[in-house]
Amino acid sequence: MSFLSIQHVSHTYFTKKTAKTALSGISLDVEEGRFLSFLGPSGCGKTTLLSIIAGLLEPSSGEVLVEGRPIREAQEPMIGYMLQQDYLFPWKTIEENILLGLRILKKDNELSRRKTFKLLKEIGLEGTEKQYPKQLSGGMKQRIALVRTLAAEPKLLLLDEPFSALDFQTKLKLEDLVSATLKSFSKTAILVTHDIGEAIAMSDTIFLFSTNPGRIYKQIDVPEVLRNLTPFNARAHPEYSSLFQTVWKELENLEKQTPSY
Amino acid sequence: MKSKPHRIEQLHQQYIGSLLREKRIVRTYQFFIFAFFFALWELSSWLEWIDPLIFSSPSKIVELLISKIQDGSIFTHIGFTVFETILGFILGTLSGTLLAAFLWWSPLASKVLDPYLVILNAMPKVALGPILIVALGPGFTSIIAMGAIISVIITTIVVYTSFKEVDPNYIKVLKTFGASRYVCFKEAILPASFPTIISTLKVNVGLSWVGVIVGEFLVSQQGLGYLIIYGFQVFNFGLVLMSLLIIAIFATIMYQLVEYLERKIIKSSN
Ligand SMILES: Nc1ncnc2c1ncn2[C@@H]1O[C@H](COP(=O)(O)OP(=O)(O)O)[C@@H](O)[C@H]1O
Ligand SMILES: [Mg+2]
Numbered sequence: 001m002s003f004l005s006i007q008h009v010s011h012t013y014f015t016k017k018t019a020k021t022a023l024s025g026i027s028l029d030v031e032e033g034r035f036l037s038f039l040g041p042s043g044c045g046k047t048t049l050l051s052i053i054a055g056l057l058e059p060s061s062g063e064v065l066v067e068g069r070p071i072r073e074a075q076e077p078m079i080g081y082m083l084q085q086d087y088l089f090p091w092k093t094i095e096e097n098i099l100l101g102l103r104i105l106k107k108d109n110e111l112s113r114r115k116t117f118k119l120l121k122e123i124g125l126e127g128t129e130k131q132y133p134k135q136l137s138g139g140m141k142q143r144i145a146l147v148r149t150l151a152a153e154p155k156l157l158l159l160d161e162p163f164s165a166l167d168f169q170t171k172l173k174l175e176d177l178v179s180a181t182l183k184s185f186s187k188t189a190i191l192v193t194h195d196i197g198e199a200i201a202m203s204d205t206i207f208l209f210s211t212n213p214g215r216i217y218k219q220i221d222v223p224e225v226l227r228n229l230t231p232f233n234a235r236a237h238p239e240y241s242s243l244f245q246t247v248w249k250e251l252e253n254l255e256k257q258t259p260s261y
Numbered sequence: 262m263k264s265k266p267h268r269i270e271q272l273h274q275q276y277i278g279s280l281l282r283e284k285r286i287v288r289t290y291q292f293f294i295f296a297f298f299f300a301l302w303e304l305s306s307w308l309e310w311i312d313p314l315i316f317s318s319p320s321k322i323v324e325l326l327i328s329k330i331q332d333g334s335i336f337t338h339i340g341f342t343v344f345e346t347i348l349g350f351i352l353g354t355l356s357g358t359l360l361a362a363f364l365w366w367s368p369l370a371s372k373v374l375d376p377y378l379v380i381l382n383a384m385p386k387v388a389l390g391p392i393l394i395v396a397l398g399p400g401f402t403s404i405i406a407m408g409a410i411i412s413v414i415i416t417t418i419v420v421y422t423s424f425k426e427v428d429p430n431y432i433k434v435l436k437t438f439g440a441s442r443y444v445c446f447k448e449a450i451l452p453a454s455f456p457t458i459i460s461t462l463k464v465n466v467g468l469s470w471v472g473v474i475v476g477e478f479l480v481s482q483q484g485l486g487y488l489i490i491y492g493f494q495v496f497n498f499g500l501v502l503m504s505l506l507i508i509a510i511f512a513t514i515m516y517q518l519v520e521y522l523e524r525k526i527i528k529s530s531n
Contacts, residue, residue: 051433054437056433056436056437076439077437077438078438079437081433081434081437083433083434085430087430087433087434089448089449089452091452091453091455099449100435100438101438101459104435104438104439104440104444105439145333152438154437156458176519196505229284239317
């Protein structure tokens with residue numbers, strides 16, 4: 001039994017005038033500790049799929065199982081969700097922000113607190129506890145958001161384009177940091193991105209999505225050599241360039257098949 | 262090398278100096294407008310350019326005020342009006358916000374009540390005055406109700422709109438932690454709307470004064486609104502103008518207090 005199992009998930013958004021099928025027949029299985037990427041043009045339903053996996057949205061049909069049980073019946077939340085922006089609460093201090101999840105889950109005890117502050121230290125932002133989000137830079141805020149997400153000890157991490165609002169240098173640094181942090185906790189993670197390089201550098205497996213409606217078009221496994229490197233070093237490896245070419249061609253093929261472009 | 266920071270320091274001092282100078286000029290003009298207005302009023306009343314019986318004069322108003330202070334009657338009137346206004350203001354803002362929270366809580370209710378809100382908002386609330394007096398009796402309950410009713414609907418609409426405009430991604434973050442609707446409201450919706458609520462406070466202060474003064478016109482027992490109506494009926498316009506000036510002063514004080522509160526809250530929330 002795999003850790004996460006997505007079975008024949010389809011989703012259609014209804015409005016008064018339209019019925020928009022965002023996802024159609026998505027099935028995939030994920031083993032624990034794996035890092036997946038969903039790569040595809042915007043509008044292909046990636047965010048929709050993450051919302052369904054997180055149990056925030058009920059799919060029109062199909063099912064999501066985590067450890068064999070439907071996600072919406074989970075006793076306690078085991079999903080961590082990171083968004084494109086940090087969505088730190090501006091009126092809360094950093095400390096209040098990172099302890100928020102624990103407080104809502106009623107797991108705010110001495111031990112979990114200590115763990116959270118240790119995480120903050122590991123991520124290099126010790127001493128910011130009493131500050132407010134707007135006193136920090138974009139990259140720092142996104143790191144705080146990562147701490148907030150990990151503090152609740154989710155089993156599965158969903159990352160919805162978490163680096164796309166950052167400048168390139170910060171993005172590269174954060175990729176390394178997130179990758180190292182997730183590896184050290186051996187978390188299962190799904191990264192949504194439209195950046196080919198990021199998908200290759202960070203993940204074990206890449207799923208290419210086609211649009212209208214969103215489907216899995218192709219599954220590409222990242223070679224062992226790249227997986228063992230940090231994202232930054234992976235980008236410099238010769239295998240990276242050749243895989244980049246492959247993915248690029250696949251995406252071009254995909255575009256040719258969708259005449260709507 | 263050393264002269265550089267010194268030069269910057271000097272420029273900074275110059276800049277501060279120019280700010281102070283500008284402030285002094287503004288204050289001087291403000292004082293002259295004030296003095297000119299009252300002097301002109303006094304003079305034209307004295308020379309009978311304007312009818313002193315109708316427009317009175319600053320000196321007569323001050324005289325009247327002193328006599329009212331000596332017999333203490335003015336304080337009861339001021340006390341009543343200010344008390345009614347504060348209560349009407351708090352009630353209006355609070356119930357408007359609560360109503361907004363209810364609408365947010367129940368999307369069905371918000372759809373059902375939508376046309377009623379539109380009608381109530383469009384309706385001139387002071388027209389309800391006589392009905393309130395019949396229903397609640399000609400006392401200060403009616404007046405407070407007037408002060409509250411005038412701001413409650415607009416508060417509801419403005420605050421509810423701000424509740425709805427809170428970025429849904431904040432809710433998404435909370436929901437991944439298993440937050441209930443109540444927790445989402447408490448942690449995200451309400452605090453995110455604080456700036457809007459505070460800015461409705463400023464509008465509501467003004468509205469409550471309108472409601473209370475009109476209420477006092479109608480009930481005609483006590484208060485500054487009553488003094489205005491009474492002065493009008495007995496043709497004592499000095500009394501009318503004196504009440505107006507007192508209202509202007511106290512309304513300003515209340516507005517300043519709310520503004521002070523706003524600065525405090527905004528500061529602590531930032
Ligand atoms: N709440 C919604 N109502 C209607 N249509 C939606 C809604 N959310 C997303 N969609 C549509 O579904 C499609 C997929 O959206 P999304 O999952 O956000 O794509 P992506 O994250 O890949 O950019 C888009 O065409 C979008 O317009
Ligand atoms: Mg998206």
